[in-house]
Amino acid sequence: MTSSCSAIPSRRELARVLTRIDAGDPDVLRHLPSLAIDDADNWILGVTGGPGAGKSTFIDSLVTRLRRDGQRVAVLAVDPSSPRTGGALLGDRIRMVRHVGDADVFIRSLGSRGQLGGLSLAIPGAIRAVIAAGYRWVVLETVGVGQSAVDVARFSDTVLLLTAPGLGDAVQAGKAGINEIADVFVVSKADHDGARETARDLEASIRLAPRAPHDWRPPVVLTSLGDGIAETYEAIARHRAYSLACGQARARRRAHRVSHWRSLYMALLMGDLERAVSSRAGTDLRDQVATGQIDPFQAARDLVHMRAAAEESEDAR
Numbered sequence: 674m675t676s677s678c679s680a681i682p683s684r685r686e687l688a689r690v691l692t693r694i695d696a697g698d699p700d701v702l703r704h705l706p707s708l709a710i711d712d713a714d715n716w717i718l719g720v721t722g723g724p725g726a727g728k729s730t731f732i733d734s735l736v737t738r739l740r741r742d743g744q745r746v747a748v749l750a751v752d753p754s755s756p757r758t759g760g761a762l763l764g765d766r767i768r769m770v771r772h773v774g775d776a777d778v779f780i781r782s783l784g785s786r787g788q789l790g791g792l793s794l795a796i797p798g799a800i801r802a803v804i805a806a807g808y809r810w811v812v813l814e815t816v817g818v819g820q821s822a823v824d825v826a827r828f829s830d831t832v833l834l835l836t837a838p839g840l841g842d843a844v845q846a847g848k849a850g851i852n853e854i855a856d857v858f859v860v861s862k863a864d865h866d867g868a869r870e871t872a873r874d875l876e877a878s879i880r881l882a883p884r885a886p887h888d889w890r891p892p893v894v895l896t897s898l899g900d901g902i903a904e905t906y907e908a909i910a911r912h913r914a915y916s917l918a919c920g921q922a923r924a925r926r927r928a929h930r931v932s933h934w935r936s937l938y939m940a941l942l943m944g945d946l947e948r949a950v951s952s953r954a955g956t957d958l959r960d961q962v963a964t965g966q967i968d969p970f971q972a973a974r975d976l977v978h979m980r981a982a983a984e985e986s987e988d989a990r
């Protein structure tokens with residue numbers, strides 16, 4: 674963080690750090706690995722589901738429930754398609770106005786147009802930043818399609834999949850393999866027709882999934898505009914207890930750290946690559962590639978070798 678890694682940053686400092694993370698600012702990378710995620714008291718909840726499935730509405734109610742227990746909560750809306758963060762976009766897509774005045778709730782969207790590592794770097798970075806600021810619960814919201822859903826699942830301790838009745842979401846999600854990442858299934862908009870059928874379809878697909886006797890069996894809960902939140906909260910608590918007891922939480926945090934490390938490594942390599950390409954030798958090679966004087970594959974290998982040689986001479990010094 675800015676002044677010191679050990680001090681708890683203010684909200685304003687936190688907002689500034691997140692802006693830099695979102696922008697892929699390489700300077701901020703240096704400070705992030707030192708911020709631990711080891712404490713099992715921190716819990717990272719991934720909430721995914723189709724567009725308009727009711728994720729933000731649901732999270733709003735869940736945050737109210739967590740606040741009743743005195744928990745400090747950070748909500749990070751991960752939106753790879755957003756043109757920019759904050760402002761109108763945040764207001765449009767995150768319906769959590771109830772918590773705007775609450776100092777113990779931090780809400781922020783994350784779009785990451787940063788060059789370095791994209792969302793797979795921004796998500797673990799942002800998680801570390803909010804945990805360091807004392808938010809013990811981190812809720813990640815993302816649309817349950819494509820890479821961002823996978824990224825969110827990779828960095829979550831418990832994954833909730835929301836399905837609204839009548840959208841064919843359950844079938845679509847099943848096809849995309851998204852069902853496999855869910856620890857708790859939430860049928861949202863349960864006041865709509867077809868909610869019970871959707872729940873039954875999900876139950877049937879859960880029954881069919883191969884599972885050892887001691888494995889976690891994802892429950893299905895129904896919610897609508899605040900109803901069913903107690904049951905969902907209880908399902909999350911059960912999954913958390915299971916995960917902590919059987920070692921799943923530890924395994925996921927290990928995978929989380931490795932993913933973070935890989936994306937940091939890629940970010941550093943990308944920075945290196947940019948420097949190599951814009952160096953004198955890189956520019957010469959680029960010109961030769963452009964005019965067809967040299968085969969691109971050969972030129973790419975030349976660049977790799979040049980970087981390696983430069984590193985060796987740096988090491989020797």
Ligand SMILES: Nc1nc2c(ncn2[C@@H]2O[C@H](COP(=O)(O)OP(=O)(O)OP(=O)(O)O)[C@@H](O)[C@H]2O)c(=O)[nH]1
Pocket residue numbers: 722723724725726727728729730731766768816861862863864865896897898899
């Ligand atoms: N009837 C009914 N409407 C709901 C419920 N939950 C959400 N909605 C409505 O569904 C619409 C989408 O809700 P959001 O909470 O914004 O859904 P979302 O999944 O966060 O949407 P995106 O972030 O845009 O993908 C809004 O108009 C909500 O008012 C519910 O339980 N019942």
Ligand SMILES: [Mg+2]
Pocket residue numbers: 728729730766767768814
């Ligand atoms: Mg939303």
